[in-house]
Amino acid sequence: MFDSIMVLKFLDGSTLKGFGSVIAPGEAILEFKDLEEKIHWIELKKVKAAFYVKSFEGTGHKARPTQQMFTMSSGQKVRVAFKDGERQEGFVNDVTRLPQAAGFYLVPADPITNNIRMWINREAVATVHHLGSEREEKKIIGIRP
Numbered sequence: 780m781f782d783s784i785m786v787l788k789f790l791d792g793s794t795l796k797g798f799g800s801v802i803a804p805g806e807a808i809l810e811f812k813d814l815e816e817k818i819h820w821i822e823l824k825k826v827k828a829a830f831y832v833k834s835f836e837g838t839g840h841k842a843r844p845t846q847q848m849f850t851m852s853s854g855q856k857v858r859v860a861f862k863d864g865e866r867q868e869g870f871v872n873d874v875t876r877l878p879q880a881a882g883f884y885l886v887p888a889d890p891i892t893n894n895i896r897m898w899i900n901r902e903a904v905a906t907v908h909h910l911g912s913e914r915e916e917k918k919i920i921g922i923r924p
Contacts, residue, residue: 786830802898827903831895856910
């Protein structure tokens with residue numbers, strides 16, 4: 780149940796570190812155990828993103844994704860811009876499902892980042908661009924402010 784190391788970032792800017800599990804499609808609540816072993820029932824609509832990480836310390840590595848990094852992963856390349864200005868690049872399974880999904884998983888483009896994958900709340904997203912090739916970029920999601 781608490782088999783993944785996670786960092787939750789909330790829409791209000793707060794952060795909570797601890798342990799949780801995979802967020803399934805359509806799930807509204809995440810059972811989460813913080814570092815003091817207190818159990819929380821987290822409403823996913825209040826979460827900006829759930830980061831599945833290798834460690835709580837991080838790597839300190841903040842490289843910009845390159846074409847070489849993109850070719851190391853599978854899926855469709857996207858750039859996610861959050862409403863708070865943060866940006867992430869990585870891979871999703873199917874860009875056609877993103878506009879309807881309440882949340883989606885993104886696998887980072889950078890293979891040496893501390894993030895293994897991220898669950899992203901669609902309500903926290905300003906735009907998602909599909910990065911088909913170096914010359915092709917298509918907006919998938921453009922959410923109203």
